[in-house]
Amino acid sequence: MGTIHQLVTAVGREQAKALQTTPERRALVDIVAAVLEEERQDLGITYSGFALTALPHRRLPDDVPWERRGYRIRLLIEPGRLPVRGGGFRLYGVPYGSRARMILLYLQTRAIQTESREVELGRSMHEWLDRMGLSIGGQTYRDIREQSCRIAACNLTFAWDGANGVGFSKDTIVKGGIHLSSADDPQQGNFWEDRVLLSDAFFNELKAHPVPIWEPALRHIQNNSASIDIYIWLAYRLHSLTKPTTVTWAAVFEQFGAGYSRLRDFRKRFIESLQLALAVYPEAKVDVDETGVMLHPSAPPIPERKIAQLYR
Incomplete structure (x- = not known):
């Protein structure tokens, strides 16, 4: 590329x-x-667990959980329920697609920037979504509302293989505060006023294992969830390498191949999504051959000085 x-x-x-x-x-x-x-150097943050595993790309039946395996890590996302005005609770399925990924990116980035697990869903989120090319209104607003509620309702379990057995962390992403209005008009309801409280465990893991990414890159691929996942994976892996490393097609398929029954069908789509991810990551050095994906040591997508500024 x-x-x-x-x-x-x-x-x-x-x-x-x-x-x-x-x-x-x-x-x-x-x-x-x-x-x-691009002249902007806006920094985004995501949790390293999402660099090794990912949300589904397409909607699942609302009562079906989602499980993915990455390198020495597994992710289980289970549907959950949120209260309904007037009584009762509604089941929300697992979050999915590019909109869910973008909302998660906003929540994680703002939590790190403000050093607080309480994140505003008001003007700050509106400005960020606009900057990312997601103008709020009509179907976009309905999609964001739906995916926000799914994120708020779901339960996460990250499991990893260690020397002494299997460890795991089980929690929610959100502890409370996010349940957007069902009105079609984004100016109605509580969308611009509410704040969301990330769970303490998730916030601590995010602070301990952040992955910096370049926000403008995601703006250019914001409708392609597969390319978003690959970009985040590369942002996590490439700058930490000390020598070229081959990830076999079997390993790539295990991490990214959900929804495909045959490796050969997956390979074609993966390469297309990879090309798009590489288009927005100029520093990335990646080769593809019959054995797998060759990753070369590369500069991070955000200059080191910008990353250092975040932790001053």
């Missing part, structure tokens, strides 16, 4: 597009050019 970045830098967007032979490659040139033109 680095060759496209070099090409765009050398000859410009339009000439680089003219040299591509498919619409998909020309679309990648547009994304690469937009990324290279």
